[in-house]
Amino acid sequence: MATNLDILKFNLQEKEYPYFDDEDLQLLLDKNSGDVQAASYEGCLKKAVADDALIISGITLKSNREYWLGLAKQFKPVTSYNTSMKRADGQ
Structure with missing residues (x-):
């Protein structure tokens, strides 16, 4: 059976x-x-921040930033909307 650490490694494609x-x-x-x-979301964001672009002798390898941001969206925690407004009819 996979541990939380194993699942996190899988999610972050370690x-x-x-x-x-x-x-x-x-x-x-x-x-x-x-x-x-939540840990997967944060890990993807941390990978997105890392500057992995590379330029060698005129050859440019683009950063994977957009890839990690896109993957992070899959793990973004769902937040519920809470309002303090009351009903107009008083109920």
């Missing part, structure tokens, strides 16, 4: 795009109270 070590991933989980979804 095999293909390594960025975090296990200690960093566990800190992400701890910071988000074990919520893999």
Whole structure:
């Protein structure tokens, strides 16, 4: 059975795009109270911030920033809308 750490690694595609070590991933989980979804969202945002563009001898490799931001949207926590407005009919 997969652990939360394993799922987080999968969500952040750590095999293909390594960025975090296990200690960093566990800190992400701890910071988000074990919520893999929220930790995945934050991890994707952190990967998006990293400047991975590369220019060598006139060859340019673009940053993966947009990819990570798009992936982060899949994990963005759902927030409910709470209003303090009262009904006009007093109920």
